[in-house]
Amino acid sequence: MRTMIRLGQPLLLAVALAASLPAMAQQARRVAPEQLGNDWILLNRDVSVDVPNSGVNIYKPSCIAVTYSIGSDGVPFDVKVAKMEPPSDLGKAAVSAVSNFRYGPSLTNKTEQPVSTYYIVPFNSSDDPAQRAQLMAPCKLPGYGQS
Template structure:
């Protein structure tokens, strides 16, 4: 009797794991430049927690923040995937993205969740070429395929 319960529990766990993996695999990855086809950012401003001191806070840089836009339009699983230069700007980027709010748009009127990322720039130079060079360092692979 214990064996049957264990076996049933193990099978249920395997099925749940497989279902979770399948759901994660079917979530569309959307490049930042294509995101407006799926979700529109509705914030007019965002709040971010900025520390008073930290490593490279005053240097030009960027943070690539990955997240899932849930069906409610709110970011979930917000993670700093890349920070240039290394330092304490990652927590600021994550804090800013957590404050985003979205509404469905374009081909996504049903509000289907998507995986995407946002590059937060800090202390960027005014020169467009230098600014673009810094921001390019935070581009992430795997989001550029057509959706």
């Protein structure tokens, strides 16, 4: 009986580790948006987005920070609105835009490692880079380190 317990404990540990591997594989490291190009390159430049015709603050300049992970296939998953300034009815539009992104691995990401990041979707923003940066600043998210 004592030998059986010793053999059973490592076996139980191995089974527990094997069961947790898929969850550990989904743990992507967090990458700041400006560092994303070190891992993944956005392939599409245009995405179709359904924007509502009416709603709260949909014609006001705004930004929406959308968090997501990029899977080993280059497709975003776990796409969520993390921050919106000012609050509006454009969250679904921002999520649909990011959900339609498609990525290819960079030359330094040959193993196609998943990462987590975020994207700030601007709505009704100026073409002036300084004004655009000012509009998007409130939607920057902490906790996304440099890769």
